[in-house]
Amino acid sequence: MKNLLEAHAVSKKFGDFTALNKVSISVPxxxxxxxxxxNGAGKTTLIRVINQITMPDAGHVLLDDEPLQSHHVQNxxxxxxxxxxxxxxxxxxxxxYLAQLKGLSKAEAKIRLKYxxxxxxxxxxxNKKIQELSKGMAQKIQFVVTVLHExxxxxxxxxxxxxxxxxxxLIKDEIxxxxxxxxxxxxxxxxxxxxxxxCDHIALIHQSNKILDGKLTDIKRQYKTNTFExxxxxxxKVALAETISQKFDASLTDFRSLNDALKLNxxxxxxxxxxxxxxxxxxxxxxxHFVEVIPSANDIFIQAVKNN
Amino acid sequence: MNHLPLIxxxxxxxxxxxxxxxxxxxxxxxxxxxxxxVVGYLSQLNNNKTRTISVLDESELVTDIFQxxxxxxxxxxxxxxxxxxxxxxxxxxxxxxxxxxxQDSIDALVKHIKFYSKETPSLSVISSLESKLENRLRDxxxxxxxxxxxxxxxxxxxxNIAQESFIGEKTSKIDSYFKLGFGLAAGYLLFMFIIIxxxxxxxxxxxxxxxxxxxxxxxxxxxxxxxxxxIIGTSLAGITQFVIWIIIGSILMTVVSAFLGIDxxxxxxxxxxxxxxxxxPEVAMEMQNLVAAFxxxxxxxxxxxxxxxxxxxxxxxxSLYAAIGAAVDNETxxxxxxxxxxxxxxxxxxxxxxxVIEDPHGTVSTIFSFIPFTSPVVMLMRxxxxxxxxxxxxxxxxxxxxxMLTVWFAAKIYRVGILMYGKKPSxxxxxxxIKY
Numbered sequence: 177m178k179n180l181l182e183a184h185a186v187s188k189k190f191g192d193f194t195a196l197n198k199v200s201i202s203v204p205x206x207x208x209x210x211x212x213x214x215n216g217a218g219k220t221t222l223i224r225v226i227n228q229i230t231m232p233d234a235g236h237v238l239l240d241d242e243p244l245q246s247h248h249v250q251n252x253x254x255x256x257x258x259x260x261x262x263x264x265x266x267x268x269x270x271x272x273y274l275a276q277l278k279g280l281s282k283a284e285a286k287i288r289l290k291y292x293x294x295x296x297x298x299x300x301x302x303n304k305k306i307q308e309l310s311k312g313m314a315q316k317i318q319f320v321v322t323v324l325h326e327x328x329x330x331x332x333x334x335x336x337x338x339x340x341x342x343x344x345x346l347i348k349d350e351i352x353x354x355x356x357x358x359x360x361x362x363x364x365x366x367x368x369x370x371x372x373x374x375c376d377h378i379a380l381i382h383q384s385n386k387i388l389d390g391k392l393t394d395i396k397r398q399y400k401t402n403t404f405e406x407x408x409x410x411x412x413k414v415a416l417a418e419t420i421s422q423k424f425d426a427s428l429t430d431f432r433s434l435n436d437a438l439k440l441n442x443x444x445x446x447x448x449x450x451x452x453x454x455x456x457x458x459x460x461x462x463x464x465h466f467v468e469v470i471p472s473a474n475d476i477f478i479q480a481v482k483n484n
Numbered sequence: 485m486n487h488l489p490l491i492x493x494x495x496x497x498x499x500x501x502x503x504x505x506x507x508x509x510x511x512x513x514x515x516x517x518x519x520x521x522v523v524g525y526l527s528q529l530n531n532n533k534t535r536t537i538s539v540l541d542e543s544e545l546v547t548d549i550f551q552x553x554x555x556x557x558x559x560x561x562x563x564x565x566x567x568x569x570x571x572x573x574x575x576x577x578x579x580x581x582x583x584x585x586x587q588d589s590i591d592a593l594v595k596h597i598k599f600y601s602k603e604t605p606s607l608s609v610i611s612s613l614e615s616k617l618e619n620r621l622r623d624x625x626x627x628x629x630x631x632x633x634x635x636x637x638x639x640x641x642x643x644n645i646a647q648e649s650f651i652g653e654k655t656s657k658i659d660s661y662f663k664l665g666f667g668l669a670a671g672y673l674l675f676m677f678i679i680i681x682x683x684x685x686x687x688x689x690x691x692x693x694x695x696x697x698x699x700x701x702x703x704x705x706x707x708x709x710x711x712x713x714x715i716i717g718t719s720l721a722g723i724t725q726f727v728i729w730i731i732i733g734s735i736l737m738t739v740v741s742a743f744l745g746i747d748x749x750x751x752x753x754x755x756x757x758x759x760x761x762x763x764x765p766e767v768a769m770e771m772q773n774l775v776a777a778f779x780x781x782x783x784x785x786x787x788x789x790x791x792x793x794x795x796x797x798x799x800x801x802x803s804l805y806a807a808i809g810a811a812v813d814n815e816t817x818x819x820x821x822x823x824x825x826x827x828x829x830x831x832x833x834x835x836x837x838x839x840v841i842e843d844p845h846g847t848v849s850t851i852f853s854f855i856p857f858t859s860p861v862v863m864l865m866r867x868x869x870x871x872x873x874x875x876x877x878x879x880x881x882x883x884x885x886x887x888m889l890t891v892w893f894a895a896k897i898y899r900v901g902i903l904m905y906g907k908k909p910s911x912x913x914x915x916x917x918i919k920y
Contacts, residue, residue, distance in 0.1 A: 228703075229702050230903075249705075252703070256699040256703075258696045258699055259696060260698070260700065262695060262697055264498070265498065273490070273494050274704070276487075277487050
């Protein structure tokens with residue numbers, strides 16, 4: 177898959193403080209790329225470099241194989257974490273102005289704006305001022321501002337904050353639809369459940385360094401511990417647990433099930449296979465549950481940050 | 485991509501449509517004119533009252549100088565004692581009583597002239613009476629010493645030195661006052677403009693920061709474009725406001741004076757004297773000089789220099805205001821940075837007033853007309869007196885150079901500052917930002 181955006185060894189210092197230390201990322205075309213990291217890790221600085229708001233001290237960024245130039249702002253839509261619109265300006269006027277700054281003609285911007293306003297059912301806000309709208313309503317407007325010029329690359333910094341679940345879902349569906357229509361999305365967030373749901377690729381930035389990146393499934397494979405969650409029906413749970421523990425690295429666990437089964441987490445060593453375990457278990461009782469434990473993005477995040 | 489026109493348009497329209505801007509634009513001249521009208525009306529009431537001054541002249545030397553005028557009537561008392569006269573005047577409730585006793589000599593006489601009144605009399609009335617008496621008593625003294633008054637008047641010679649520069653420009657004293665007035669007006673106008681609209685730019689940048697829209701905007705346009713757009717848009721709004729003020733002001737002025745019949749050039753005792761003086765051919769000459777003075781001004785040079793220095797000076801200062809706006813989070817934090825901006829401006833105005841009057845081409849005024857932060861004001865004040873073109877050009881180039889430097893500097897601060905929140909920056913920090 178071709179990369180839409182590549183950052184090569186981007187570094188940025190603010191005085192003595194290093195915000196980014198030789199960070200490289202590759203964002204494949206048509207993917208949703210999760211840019212993760214604790215607060216103050218340098219995510220926003222990286223996003224600002226991509227947006228040409230901040231110039232990097234070293235390194236360079238390629239968009240569609242071209243070094244970033246000022247005309248590229250037309251190809252990028254950016255929803256910053258710090259949301260804001262002109263409070264005393266009318267909604268329609270404001271969106272038209274911001275769209276024109278992104279290089280759309282006024283007529284074209286009007287047509288697209290009608291489309292989006294109908295889509296999000298906010299057409300009757302046209303003549304309202306931002307200060308008359310609720311926070312969630314203003315967020316919707318901001319979303320429209322970000323996507324109106326149909327950029328190739330969309331950058332969302334915490335896009336769901338401030339939305340109720342219904343609207344968050346609406347926005348999530350819109351993001352997925354934009355991806356399906358060919359846009360590439362960079363998605364910066366702390367909310368791991370949305371990472372699981374949306375992202376194909378992730379990069380984890382911690383204390384100005386990139387400590388992890390790649391396809392989410394590959395990373396999960398890398399972080400899996402060869403642990404299996406099993407449920408086995410037996411008359412004497414204590415005895416069976418004892419027996420299994422002698423042969424495998426097992427520990428008691430719990431999960432929802434309908435049976436009153438013995439529930440264990442079993443970690444296999446490298447020379448043991450899942451099939452061996454399963455065939456061994458079938459000799460001990462009725463296996464009601466057998467599943468590989470896949471690390472959640474949350475687990476990976478916490479573990480990766482701790483290890484550093 | 486050049487978004488400058490778009491940004492300027494938005495800035496201009498938002499400013500002009502703003503309710504408080506509209507209210508201020510319309511109300512300010514109305515309030516100003518209303519104030520002038522009220523003051524004018526009240527002082528007219530005051531002047532319409534005819535003052536009656538009773539005169540008791542025991543010396544009989546000066547009786548005939550008290551001729552009635554429009555606002556002053558003289559009531560000459562004869563054959564009454566001072567005490568009786570006082571009672572009469574007090575009961576008649578007229579303005580007051582001028583008492584001139586009979587004495588042996590004029591020098592003794594002047595020590596005993598007195599004015600009695602219920603309240604403290606107006607200064608202009610007293611000085612008008614004094615000058616009347618002085619003139620007459622001088623003539624009497626001269627006559628007593630046997631001098632023919634007619635010969636004396638005939639021998640009086642008025643000298644008015646005609647001034648001309650080596651290249652043939654005619655000037656005069658009146659000329660100098662006129663030039664000074666022109667320079668002061670230009671300098672003050674610039675000063676006011678910078679303070680009012682510089683602040684406006686600063687506030688609009690702070691507003692952009694507090695509404696947090698800045699990050700969206702500068703992901704589309706270069707900070708320097710945004711800054712220039714804000715400066716130019718706000719300035720245009722400022723010029724619009726100024727022009728409307730002038731138009732409304734002059735219309736109202738005409739209407740008010742026509743309707744209420746307030747003669748803004750009122751007849752005061754001083755004006756009466758002025759009018760008398762005007763009939764004097766020498767003063768009429770001076771008035772002709774005044775008209776000539778206007779034509780003597782290097783008008784083309786003045787207009788061009790005014791436009792260039794005005795724009796240059798205004799842009800220089802407004803870029804500094806923009807930098808301050810970008811550096812802080814709210815208006816209260818701006819105080820610490822305001823002083824270094826206001827100081828050179830105030831300095832420029834004072835230098836203009838004190839040294840340009842004294843010597844328009846002296847060392848101090850020449851130096852300050854080259855220093856970019858004071859040059860717009862000081863140079864504008866000097867130019868009516870004739871400044872060599874090379875000096876004007878040099879000063880202007882210095883101004884433009886400094887402007888570029890401050891824009892660069894302001895843009896640096898702007899670029900970093902607009903994304904900084906929650907910190908109250910110190911000067912040290914600002915210098916660090918420039919290095920980013």
